[in-house]
Amino acid sequence: MIYNIPYIAVVALIMIGLYAVVFKRNLIKIVIGILLIENGVNLFLITLAFRQDSIAPIYRGTGSRLMSLPVPHALTLTSIVIGVAVLALMLSLIIHIYRHYGTLDARKIGREEE
Amino acid sequence: MSGMSRIVKTITNVAFPFVMIYGLYVIAHGHLTPGGGFQGGAVVASGLAMILVAYGSIWVVGKVKEKHLSVLESLGAIGFISLAFFGILLVYLYSSFEGTFFSNFLIGQDTIPIFNEIGKGLANINTAGIIPLMNFAVGLKVIAGLFVIVLVMAYSTRIKEGK
Amino acid sequence: MSGRNFAAIIFFAIVAVFLVFSALMMHPFGEFDEEHYPEMDQYIIDNTQNETGADNGVTGVVFDYRGFDTLGEATVLFTAVAGVIILFRRLKK
Numbered sequence: 001m002i003y004n005i006p007y008i009a010v011v012a013l014i015m016i017g018l019y020a021v022v023f024k025r026n027l028i029k030i031v032i033g034i035l036l037i038e039n040g041v042n043l044f045l046i047t048l049a050f051r052q053d054s055i056a057p058i059y060r061g062t063g064s065r066l067m068s069l070p071v072p073h074a075l076t077l078t079s080i081v082i083g084v085a086v087l088a089l090m091l092s093l094i095i096h097i098y099r100h101y102g103t104l105d106a107r108k109i110g111r112e113e114e
Numbered sequence: 115m116s117g118m119s120r121i122v123k124t125i126t127n128v129a130f131p132f133v134m135i136y137g138l139y140v141i142a143h144g145h146l147t148p149g150g151g152f153q154g155g156a157v158v159a160s161g162l163a164m165i166l167v168a169y170g171s172i173w174v175v176g177k178v179k180e181k182h183l184s185v186l187e188s189l190g191a192i193g194f195i196s197l198a199f200f201g202i203l204l205v206y207l208y209s210s211f212e213g214t215f216f217s218n219f220l221i222g223q224d225t226i227p228i229f230n231e232i233g234k235g236l237a238n239i240n241t242a243g244i245i246p247l248m249n250f251a252v253g254l255k256v257i258a259g260l261f262v263i264v265l266v267m268a269y270s271t272r273i274k275e276g277k
Numbered sequence: 278m279s280g281r282n283f284a285a286i287i288f289f290a291i292v293a294v295f296l297v298f299s300a301l302m303m304h305p306f307g308e309f310d311e312e313h314y315p316e317m318d319q320y321i322i323d324n325t326q327n328e329t330g331a332d333n334g335v336t337g338v339v340f341d342y343r344g345f346d347t348l349g350e351a352t353v354l355f356t357a358v359a360g361v362i363i364l365f366r367r368l369k370k
Contacts, residue, residue: 007300023285092267145331148335215344216344242336245341262358262361
């Protein structure tokens with residue numbers, strides 16, 4: 001049970017992000033929720049990569065110790081860069097939405113002004 | 115935003131070379147120490163974003179156009195892909211190579227005496243085949259890409275706040 | 278208003294229950310038994326210094342073993358930069 005604390009942290013991050021995405025109406029808060037979900041997924045990958053008593057997978061001179069798994073680290077690197085790209089596109093679209101509609105409420109945009 | 119106070123500019127002038135050198139160190143030692151092209155590129159781009167915040171986007175746009183930065187980013191992408199395709203090309207030129215797409219053609223050969231050793235420990239920068247070259251290409255791409263994103267967004271949102 | 282909120286609460290509760298149960302049923306943190314031994318990662322750890330020449334295992338994976346991944350990642354970054362420049366094209370002056 002005590003060894004499941006990193007997974008519980010992952011679930012807490014994902015649930016906070018999902019709460020912001022589902023229940024909030026401000027677009028900036030929705031973007032923050034999406035980033036929280038993404039950080040939870042990154043933390044989950046890093047958690048899967050860890051082995052007990054292991055060091056980072058980098059050789060330092062002679063001597064060999066138990067190393068943690070390198071492939072989830074590489075996938076996390078890819079995920080972080082893709083997250084930055086998606087964040088830039090989302091913020092640009094939000095700037096355009098604010099200039100066009102004059103509001104950031106997700107339930108007011110997209111409707112005709114009556 | 116048209117620049118901040120003189121204190122911020124002076125501190126930026128002092129801190130900027132250290133950030134640049136650290137980022138380029140992370141890129142250049144990407145195959146030996148923690149780091150690589152993406153991480154070092156992010157460090158250098160954050161240093162450039164510090165310049166952008168301190169001096170304002172109008173001053174920065176007067177110095178560097180985003181068209182040139184876009185060309186720089188495309189140059190990094192072309193370098194990366196051509197390094198990947200070079201493994202196929204060398205098979206036809208030299209029959210001693212065995213290359214495929216993304217093969218590390220520089221490692222374990224004596225024809226081209228650069229980056230051809232196997233790394234054993236730190237401070238051996240002449241190792242790891244095409245990985246340092248790919249680190250430089252990806253680092254150039256990430257520097258130009260992130261900085262042009264920040265620059266274009268800062269310069270475009272300037273209009274409403276200025277007037 | 279209330280119907281939409283009710284559906285959102287039901288969806289959130291179902292996802293939360295699945296996430297919490299899957300977190301409690303994961304294998305213990307940092308332990309791998311014989312059945313789930315990471316053979317591919319152990320191969321990469323053992324051979325990355327001789328096959329790619331890099332001391333850093335993560336860089337060896339990113340640029341050598343999984344080069345296609347990095348190519349797609351570079352494509353995504355290029356697409357994002359092109360999209361941002363296109364979106365702010367008319368607001369320049």
